[in-house]
Amino acid sequence: MKDATSIEIDEVVQKAQDAFLVFRHTSGKDKANLLRKIAEEIEAIGDELITTASRESNLPEARIIGERGRTTGQLRLFASLLEEGSWVEASIDTAQPDRQPAPKPDIRKMLIPLGVVAVFGASNFPLAFSTAGGDTASALASGCSVIVKAHPAHPQTSELVARAIWKALESANLPREIFGHIYGKSADVGKNLVLHHAVKAVAFTGSFHGGKALFDLANQRKTPIPVFAEMGSINPTFFLPTALKNKAENLANQFAGSITLGGGQFCTKPGVLIGIDNSDLDSFIKHLSYQITQSKPAPMLYEGIAYSYDYQRQILSAQNGVKLEATAESSAEKGQGIPTLTSVYAQEFLKNPTLHEEVFGAFALIVKCRHRGEMEQVAQSLSGQLTATLIGEKDELLTHRELIHVLKEIVGRVIINGVPTGVEVCYSMHHGGTFPATTDSRFTSVGVDAIKRFVRPICFQNFPLELLPDELQEGNPLNIWRLINGNLSKA
Amino acid sequence: MKDATSIEIDEVVQKAQDAFLVFRHTSGKDKANLLRKIAEEIEAIGDELITTASRESNLPEARIIGERGRTTGQLRLFASLLEEGSWVEASIDTAQPDRQPAPKPDIRKMLIPLGVVAVFGASNFPLAFSTAGGDTASALASGCSVIVKAHPAHPQTSELVARAIWKALESANLPREIFGHIYGKSADVGKNLVLHHAVKAVAFTGSFHGGKALFDLANQRKTPIPVFAEMGSINPTFFLPTALKNKAENLANQFAGSITLGGGQFCTKPGVLIGIDNSDLDSFIKHLSYQITQSKPAPMLYEGIAYSYDYQRQILSAQNGVKLEATAESSAEKGQGIPTLTSVYAQEFLKNPTLHEEVFGAFALIVKCRHRGEMEQVAQSLSGQLTATLIGEKDELLTHRELIHVLKEIVGRVIINGVPTGVEVCYSMHHGGTFPATTDSRFTSVGVDAIKRFVRPICFQNFPLELLPDELQEGNPLNIWRLINGNLSKA
Numbered sequence: 001m002k003d004a005t006s007i008e009i010d011e012v013v014q015k016a017q018d019a020f021l022v023f024r025h026t027s028g029k030d031k032a033n034l035l036r037k038i039a040e041e042i043e044a045i046g047d048e049l050i051t052t053a054s055r056e057s058n059l060p061e062a063r064i065i066g067e068r069g070r071t072t073g074q075l076r077l078f079a080s081l082l083e084e085g086s087w088v089e090a091s092i093d094t095a096q097p098d099r100q101p102a103p104k105p106d107i108r109k110m111l112i113p114l115g116v117v118a119v120f121g122a123s124n125f126p127l128a129f130s131t132a133g134g135d136t137a138s139a140l141a142s143g144c145s146v147i148v149k150a151h152p153a154h155p156q157t158s159e160l161v162a163r164a165i166w167k168a169l170e171s172a173n174l175p176r177e178i179f180g181h182i183y184g185k186s187a188d189v190g191k192n193l194v195l196h197h198a199v200k201a202v203a204f205t206g207s208f209h210g211g212k213a214l215f216d217l218a219n220q221r222k223t224p225i226p227v228f229a230e231m232g233s234i235n236p237t238f239f240l241p242t243a244l245k246n247k248a249e250n251l252a253n254q255f256a257g258s259i260t261l262g263g264g265q266f267c268t269k270p271g272v273l274i275g276i277d278n279s280d281l282d283s284f285i286k287h288l289s290y291q292i293t294q295s296k297p298a299p300m301l302y303e304g305i306a307y308s309y310d311y312q313r314q315i316l317s318a319q320n321g322v323k324l325e326a327t328a329e330s331s332a333e334k335g336q337g338i339p340t341l342t343s344v345y346a347q348e349f350l351k352n353p354t355l356h357e358e359v360f361g362a363f364a365l366i367v368k369c370r371h372r373g374e375m376e377q378v379a380q381s382l383s384g385q386l387t388a389t390l391i392g393e394k395d396e397l398l399t400h401r402e403l404i405h406v407l408k409e410i411v412g413r414v415i416i417n418g419v420p421t422g423v424e425v426c427y428s429m430h431h432g433g434t435f436p437a438t439t440d441s442r443f444t445s446v447g448v449d450a451i452k453r454f455v456r457p458i459c460f461q462n463f464p465l466e467l468l469p470d471e472l473q474e475g476n477p478l479n480i481w482r483l484i485n486g487n488l489s490k491a
Numbered sequence: 492m493k494d495a496t497s498i499e500i501d502e503v504v505q506k507a508q509d510a511f512l513v514f515r516h517t518s519g520k521d522k523a524n525l526l527r528k529i530a531e532e533i534e535a536i537g538d539e540l541i542t543t544a545s546r547e548s549n550l551p552e553a554r555i556i557g558e559r560g561r562t563t564g565q566l567r568l569f570a571s572l573l574e575e576g577s578w579v580e581a582s583i584d585t586a587q588p589d590r591q592p593a594p595k596p597d598i599r600k601m602l603i604p605l606g607v608v609a610v611f612g613a614s615n616f617p618l619a620f621s622t623a624g625g626d627t628a629s630a631l632a633s634g635c636s637v638i639v640k641a642h643p644a645h646p647q648t649s650e651l652v653a654r655a656i657w658k659a660l661e662s663a664n665l666p667r668e669i670f671g672h673i674y675g676k677s678a679d680v681g682k683n684l685v686l687h688h689a690v691k692a693v694a695f696t697g698s699f700h701g702g703k704a705l706f707d708l709a710n711q712r713k714t715p716i717p718v719f720a721e722m723g724s725i726n727p728t729f730f731l732p733t734a735l736k737n738k739a740e741n742l743a744n745q746f747a748g749s750i751t752l753g754g755g756q757f758c759t760k761p762g763v764l765i766g767i768d769n770s771d772l773d774s775f776i777k778h779l780s781y782q783i784t785q786s787k788p789a790p791m792l793y794e795g796i797a798y799s800y801d802y803q804r805q806i807l808s809a810q811n812g813v814k815l816e817a818t819a820e821s822s823a824e825k826g827q828g829i830p831t832l833t834s835v836y837a838q839e840f841l842k843n844p845t846l847h848e849e850v851f852g853a854f855a856l857i858v859k860c861r862h863r864g865e866m867e868q869v870a871q872s873l874s875g876q877l878t879a880t881l882i883g884e885k886d887e888l889l890t891h892r893e894l895i896h897v898l899k900e901i902v903g904r905v906i907i908n909g910v911p912t913g914v915e916v917c918y919s920m921h922h923g924g925t926f927p928a929t930t931d932s933r934f935t936s937v938g939v940d941a942i943k944r945f946v947r948p949i950c951f952q953n954f955p956l957e958l959l960p961d962e963l964q965e966g967n968p969l970n971i972w973r974l975i976n977g978n979l980s981k982a
Contacts, residue, residue: 021896066592080977081977086979091918091919092919093918093919093920101557102913104915104917105906105909105915107915107917107920109918109919109920109921112899114932115900215710216710219710223874223875223925223926223927224926224930226931226933383714384714397955397958398955398958401958404958405512408603408949409606412947412949412950413949413950413951413952414950414951414952414954415596415952415953416953416958417953418596418952422593424596424952426584426595426977427582427584427600427974427977428582428583428584428598428599428950428974429584429598430600430949430950434947435714439715442717442946442947442948456903456923456925456932456933457903457921457923457933457935458899458903458905459904459905459919459921460904460907461905461906461907461909462906462907462908462909463905463907464885464888466889467888467892467907483918483919486571486572486575486917486918486939488577488972488979
């Protein structure tokens, strides 16, 4: 696949903008129909999608099958959201013509789509966060046109899915140009896309380096636009003492699974495990080390990522005070990542920012604290994270409220007695976190509220009914929840 | 009042951050109590506030009295919002431990405050958008600490209001440091405030130059933060032909009032009036010119603004093709703004970006179009605006749907058969608009939803009930609207 030229990018964005002018008027029901058709067309590709995505991403077919289910599930969840319809946050303040000292006009408000959205496919989710992934699904659901820049690691997979989207658009009688699809290995392709004047928002999942570069570019435009970049995390996990005492081995098994899942290539992989230095932590480390030695080196998503992993793994391991606890015993082939467990004392962790950096792959660092106060210091020292996890027995959790409050200030999701991997796609999910985990802590890239990234409110004052959209009509023809003078109602 | 030094700014922000750690746990009811007490303390200042604000802003006392009502009204509206409580968008997805292939954990989400918010007082609303104005009220309502940088044009007014806030904090038994108040004529004061690491968001109302500078600074921080800058607008108003034919004189009187209201110093002042060049438009211009000649030069907010107004007025009037239609006949004293009406043909307007710039003061430009197509071209040529207005008889409005759609893409509020001045503080208000009207089209600075600027979602996964906030408890003790598995309910 050839890199899109700036002329090609201009053409695809202009067409998407023209198509948006039609798509913005499409009803929720018709957009839901489109999303359902996309899901069906993706399923209709059949085994070819599974084998292609598995071959391009080096992920096992079973994982890809699961990811396809997640992808079509997301599309159908947004379809349900559109069919229900209340997501537009319709609000009506009725007129009070006799109010003193001035009459109150009729004022109505709802959310409308922004325009053309640029989506950057992620390498680690060739289906669920790529061509028809969560970003595309939520942007199309909002009524925006979408241009996907396929991730160079899986161009054939992206092409198969792009064709499915075009088929769905055709059978839904919507302009094909609502969806555009471009390729690019050069950073210039993404740059030209983000700088195009008709692009109104950007969604990205990937490295801090990549996400921050797009954020800076977007803010330097003549008209700045929002960038929703999810840039990863070390997902700190705090192990409280009694839990470690009671179930060190079980916890070790559970976390070994989370650390090595998908070759450790999840943005929610628990990268830093914090505990108080005692014999229970030693026991946990021993069991976890055993699991890591027995784990198999997994082929990574692409060669560049395998190289980066090995490089970062060595940099981290070579830091002052870092002890290598375990690596997988099986020998690794080229392109495979070697699961690795290290440890360090909190005093070193607190001093050394390099130890706070994400290592993307099956790598974890145990931070040994001398006492509870030092554990809280570690929490205080962390930058923005997608998640934080606490492992504890109930009684000790209740005496660590302050630790939870510290973590709430920096993360998007706090998990108790679970693992951070496995991000549920649902109404209450928030997959975000403060900078540098994301560029905008107010929005989520997973779950229903992801749609809110691509909309803005519009207010209609003193409009004749004939000119109001269905969502704001008298009699509530769509039967949605609306605020009427501040009171939620379906009236 | 002396400019705050960087050491003083650091101290006030650090104290506000410490106070935030207490304030974030304050219940909605207690925050409502605080807001109501602030309103009472402002009222308790009595006449001194009115005379001081009037003297410092050169605005008539009647206007200041009205603005005080708006200010206390805003505080009480946010108090009601907090008492009702549903604004936190609580959402609960219940666990499904038996779900296949993986169990679904219990996931709950709600909005929490960001931290310390920096508010820049606006010159044109010495009460309603200054020390205890809409930005402060919404930020305190969210549970954020607030540092106000008083506008240098009304320091005494700001000081009186700041003292009222401190009194209210004291009587509400909350830390005084939740609210900080600094002065600064130098741009360095605002710069140091925005760059302080503990500041988490910025609210600003003022010039494009000022707002954009803060936006750029905030994005260049090591940890970027959101800036909600409302930077004004030319608020285009489109006059359709039949309406002009039927009521040229009435419309002229109505718009003369809106243009000259408060010396034209409103961000929603209608600055550009667009019509089709015919005898009805001539009649409208004649009547409007008459009103402008009869209007009185008004003392402007401060000397710098009077100077700017006169400068911009002359720059605009000197542009190619611009005709001076009318100025106030009464002679103006120093510091007063001379109401001025100009006109230009659309062909010139379309060519000359200077004619698209806001002139802050009682100035308006009539754009004469040869035909309807040219009127639509003018609409297409506009950059982001707070508002757009259409004046038309019902039949002609229905045949101008496309014009409305064009305007919807760039503005935050569309008004039909009204004036853009007079921004209603209510649930359905959106006082925003696309860049350069604001730096973030997704948020409003007026109305209940202004609170959403200062919060972000937090997600709790698998939490024991003892550790969940009241908003997410079983049995819904606060009796708020919540999403339960995607369904709105008070259960």
